[in-house]
Amino acid sequence: MSEPLDGERGVETSRHIDIQTPRPLDDEPPTKRSTFRLDADLIQRLHNFCRHQGLSREVLIEAMYEYMEANPEALAQVVDNASQKHDHRQQLANRKRAEAMMSKFGRDV
Known part of the structure; x- marks a missing residue:
């Protein structure tokens, strides 16, 4: 489970990576649109998973990549x-x- 950092409320750290979330809106990095092709079955599973979790594919991919880097x-x-x-x-x-x-x-x- 995630625990508050330094007594702050609303800022948590994942038990897997040392990244604080959520970021203040003014700290959001610039984004760039990108298109890529994925296996048709995989993209359907990804859509379903993200819809069920209430996430966009983009933020899920960002979080997965940050996890792998760490x-x-x-x-x-x-x-x-x-x-x-x-x-x-x-x-x-x-x-x-x-x-x-x-x-x-x-x-x-």
């Missing part, structure tokens, strides 16, 4: 998993490109 073991596990996914997706993309080129030059795949 926890090298968690970061190593995530990077290992991400590397495997990256390699698999790269193989799929290479195969698609090869199939497209073969079709373009008249060979059936």
